[in-house]
Amino acid sequence: MARFKTLDDLGEIRGKVVLVREDLNVPMADGSVTDDTRIRAAVPTVLELADRGAKVLILAHFGRPKGQRDPRQSLSLVIDAVQHVLGREVMFVPEIAGSVVAQTVGILREGDIALLENTRFWPGEEANDAELARQIAANADAYVSDAFSAAHRAHASTEGLARVLPAYAGRAMQAELEALEKALDDPEHPVAAVVGGAKVSSKLEVLKHLVGRVDHLIIGGGMANTFLAARGIDVGKSLCEHDLAETAEQILDAADAGGCTVHLPYDVVVAREFAANPHSLRTCNVHEVAPDEMILDVGPQAIEALADVLKTCRTLVWNGPLGAFETPPFDTATVALARTAAALTREGSLVSVAGGGDTVAALNHAGVVDQFSYVSTAGGAFLEWMEGKTLPGVAALEAAAR
Numbered sequence: 001m002a003r004f005k006t007l008d009d010l011g012e013i014r015g016k017v018v019l020v021r022e023d024l025n026v027p028m029a030d031g032s033v034t035d036d037t038r039i040r041a042a043v044p045t046v047l048e049l050a051d052r053g054a055k056v057l058i059l060a061h062f063g064r065p066k067g068q069r070d071p072r073q074s075l076s077l078v079i080d081a082v083q084h085v086l087g088r089e090v091m092f093v094p095e096i097a098g099s100v101v102a103q104t105v106g107i108l109r110e111g112d113i114a115l116l117e118n119t120r121f122w123p124g125e126e127a128n129d130a131e132l133a134r135q136i137a138a139n140a141d142a143y144v145s146d147a148f149s150a151a152h153r154a155h156a157s158t159e160g161l162a163r164v165l166p167a168y169a170g171r172a173m174q175a176e177l178e179a180l181e182k183a184l185d186d187p188e189h190p191v192a193a194v195v196g197g198a199k200v201s202s203k204l205e206v207l208k209h210l211v212g213r214v215d216h217l218i219i220g221g222g223m224a225n226t227f228l229a230a231r232g233i234d235v236g237k238s239l240c241e242h243d244l245a246e247t248a249e250q251i252l253d254a255a256d257a258g259g260c261t262v263h264l265p266y267d268v269v270v271a272r273e274f275a276a277n278p279h280s281l282r283t284c285n286v287h288e289v290a291p292d293e294m295i296l297d298v299g300p301q302a303i304e305a306l307a308d309v310l311k312t313c314r315t316l317v318w319n320g321p322l323g324a325f326e327t328p329p330f331d332t333a334t335v336a337l338a339r340t341a342a343a344l345t346r347e348g349s350l351v352s353v354a355g356g357g358d359t360v361a362a363l364n365h366a367g368v369v370d371q372f373s374y375v376s377t378a379g380g381a382f383l384e385w386m387e388g389k390t391l392p393g394v395a396a397l398e399a400a401a402r
């Protein structure tokens, strides 16, 4: 028995009412959607349900209206974008439960799609109120959970509904869960993890979880400086959390005990000022960083060594850039290692999964997003998964399948 049910288990749904939780929390400027990635992620599930003859009711949150109606955060603002991306007409319903939704269901034909109002207009949503979930469920026959990026929140529309209706993972949720399972829960070994980014403090739980699971832990970015400093290396003016030296030591000890090899850079790219192509730019051994210099990227020798590590691995999970990639040439290591991972993935020797806001931007910059096995845009939910946490929305789907 699979861990969760999918649309394949849904059976005959012609004329049935299906609630689909999507993530439509898109960025807007001057009244229009500036990035429709999340709407596009909803397309396969919504169209499959509609094409199978269901009456589709889309549920989503939008912004942070804190349990009150706020016209500036109404999902009616994204209906044009949703219709455009789906290529279908979508009816907007200014409620999520009650008689207005019931009347809408009455006039919808098989295959019609409606978008319900922002779930967060109702205080019961974030409170995960069972009564609200029952009221929403009263108008439907099944619940499809398709927003992994919202699954780390136990809300009525992400978790509660799975308790009161037959619950299924949508295609986007299914793809995300299958990719993440292959990367960390049940991966082919050896497994490498790349953890980079600015600060150790923001990813402590991630590091602690990974050292017990992966064979190689590659630490880059600003957080590598904290580990280097903990080992007694003078990192000059680099971004560094000196107060976390002891924590860094504990993570290194845990890695040692668990048979996980930690890779810290042994050469680095440094500069005295943080600017594009600064005059003071140079590459040096980590032991040669001057007191007035900052480490801003992993050096060329280390990049080569890390590429060799990836070549021996079957699985890669990546969160956080190796350097200050927004500013050239400190994108060099991130771009190089990303391209190595992409090439190994194309050859079929590596399963590569990456996620994180800046990580996705860095992989886009390297031009390899579509060459990784899976790139998660889920942000907070992706990080919680990397921390080994059980996401409530996922747990509810699993419970519904038992």
Ligand code: ADP
Binding pocket: 196, 197, 198, 199, 202, 220, 221, 222, 223, 239, 295, 296, 297, 319, 320, 321, 322, 323, 324, 325, 326, 355, 356, 357, 358, 359, 360
């Ligand atoms: P993600 O969003 O993918 O989880 P983070 O937010 O943790 O990643 O980290 C990304 C940030 O880390 C980037 O803005 C990058 O410039 C910064 N960064 C990486 N390496 C360094 C470094 N050596 N010094 C300062 N900042 C760095």
Ligand code: MG
Binding pocket: 356, 357, 358
């Ligand atoms: Mg970030």
